[in-house]
Amino acid sequence: MKTIKLTASVLAITAVAATAASARDAIRIVGSSTVFPYTQAVAEQFANMTGAPSPIVESTGTGGGMKIFCEGIGENTADITGASRAMKASEYELCQSNGVTDITEALIGFDGLSIAISRANDFAWDLKLSEVYLALAAQVPVDGEWVDNPYTTWDQINPGLPAVEILAYGPPPTSGTRDAFVELAMHAGCEELEYVMSGGFDGDWVEENCSRMRTDGPFVEAGENDNLIVQRLEADPNAVGIFGYSFLFENLDKLKAVSIEGVEPNASTIADKSYPVSRPLFFYVKNAHRGVIPNLNEFLEEYMSNDALEQGGYLAERGLVSLADDLLMKLQDAVLNGTNMEPKS
């Protein structure tokens, strides 16, 4: 008898399942962990303001998010994915072949990576990316040989720099900031080196050989806690720290930026890409889900609102580098009207 009852209840639950699963009323969002905090903020604000069911925001990483997003159209698939890089051609094809044909691309802002130093240091720091690479990479070319990094002071790299020990505090390998720094600063710096340019090495070679930070002391993994890095930079005016631009912005009273290739990071140089170590942040939305998934349009309105996106908006408070006004207008227009993105090839 007991077994029969239990079987019956299992069946009953499965039946409820079938009905419940077919009616989704919450928006599903996946994607990059860098975009996650911004989407999270919009989701909570949206649920509080409208009383609609709270959107479900999952941090899956950009690549993982694209896989889920491009699975197909329908209630069991995600509506939006966040990305800390533009969609790749292969991902676009995957989407197309699974019937996800109408996608709007939204560039919501920028994430700049800054190298900062204490205000107590009175040298006007300006580094080339190749100098950043030579100071911090595990292996560098010396006299035409690819060897372990021998440099210990900045003036060994460039006589115009101060004769102080190289000491940089940066993010650990588990952090997305580290990935971005390696890709945007280290790889770019590596490619600028005479040895690499004249050696005819390709991108794969750079990826393989220029991705490792040095582990012999001058580069210190300081954990995820940026506050700690700031305290250390204050204690040692010759040390530099690597973190997201928003954090430098918060601490401009104590820290100053190290210019890269002559450009100092600030909201406008990051937005117009003249500051080289910055990356755009995106989200992608399925237009076929609009009007089908309840509240999706309203959620996008909240995301696109000036409250959220403008300079000083609540996303900027969380660290997003906002778009310039004209770009913002274009973005709001494209997303609210559901303009399809340009095909990638």
Added chain:
Amino acid sequence: MADVTAATDPGPKTGSTADAVRASLARRNRKQKILQVLGLGAISFAFLMLFILIASLVSSGYQAFTQTHITLEVFIDPEEVPLERLPRGGFDDVLEASLASVLKDVDPDDRATMRALGGLPSNGAQFRLRDRVVEDPDLIGQTITMTVPVSDPYDQLNKGLIDRRTPEENRRLKDFEIAWFDQLVAMEAISKPLNTGLISNPDSRFPELAGLKGALIGSFWALFVCFVISFPLGIGAAIYLEEFAPKNKFSDFVEVNINNLAAVPSVVFGLLALAVFIGWFGLPRSAPFVGGMTLALMTMPTIIIATRAALKAVPPSIREAALGVGASKHQVVFGHVLPLAMPGILTGTIIGLAQALGETAPLLLIGMNAFITSAPSGPFDSATALPTQIFIWADSPERGFVSRTSAAILVLLGFLITMNAVSIYLRNKFERNW
């Protein structure tokens, strides 16, 4: 043994065996002593580690069990909150104005000051005010008293986690903000009651609002589904294997596999669930139902093994007596053996469920680590579970989540201890010795 030694013990006599025994006595005693000391040491070490774990959790987590609140007289200005615009309206401005009216040296026309002042009560305060006004629109134009949480930096300040001696530019709260707070403390508007929100609120990105409600309900549904699936299936499999299955190569093979299954890392079950339940069956991501099915896969081998052990422990004489008075095999099993084995089965099941409650890896794979600001209303609504909620909070940068993570771990430990205590109680109460 005692009798034998007594009978053969020749007493204090000389003899080669007795001498050898006597000579080695000290050595053997010493060995026993060492063994005892080592055992005691091992237990003390385990206790010390447990103590350090609990002590560090309590010392960092106890602050999260209280939350700083502020009590405000709020005048609901009909100009800011017109009746016809409900539920929209400038509820944040209303709160700022009421704060500005009680604090000294606040210029209500200075935008920057007012914005800083708006950061004193929690972001959720305006929505609480809105909900009250929407419920009773007659409140517009009246003055009401509200007690709301303050935002995280002020909570940290009140709990002594922000050091006032650090230079102003290094502090999250500036001198004028601390001065406001001190004025409010002097007016006795600040209180620090028990943080019921930790249990009764769903998740939030604001630490002062974040709670475990969604995770607790999600964990409940996942465990419920896990129990409903794994308990009958596990017992059924165990009864068949123990009472009915012929003993041959095949049943040996099954037994080896079940034992192996119990040792498979849980993340493998997560991958399986992702491919089968979500991929093939098309069940929703992040649903406690899917989580429960995944956990059931893990719990089932534990239940089968525990049930078989409990069935084996029932003496054969009971079976034989029942068979002797003419009961069928079916009647023997369900009428006599199973009821007698039940305490053992329940103990095994509860321990299996307690394991499932603390399981994180498979839930991460099926998306139960999402950020959701509402609690689930059924097993198919997206939700988190207790361990995945801890995972999310531990990753959050806001200071207030440090103590909340520890507090959430303490809540999880509390549940685990309760479940294990229940299983010990059941065992002691119903266990029979033959």
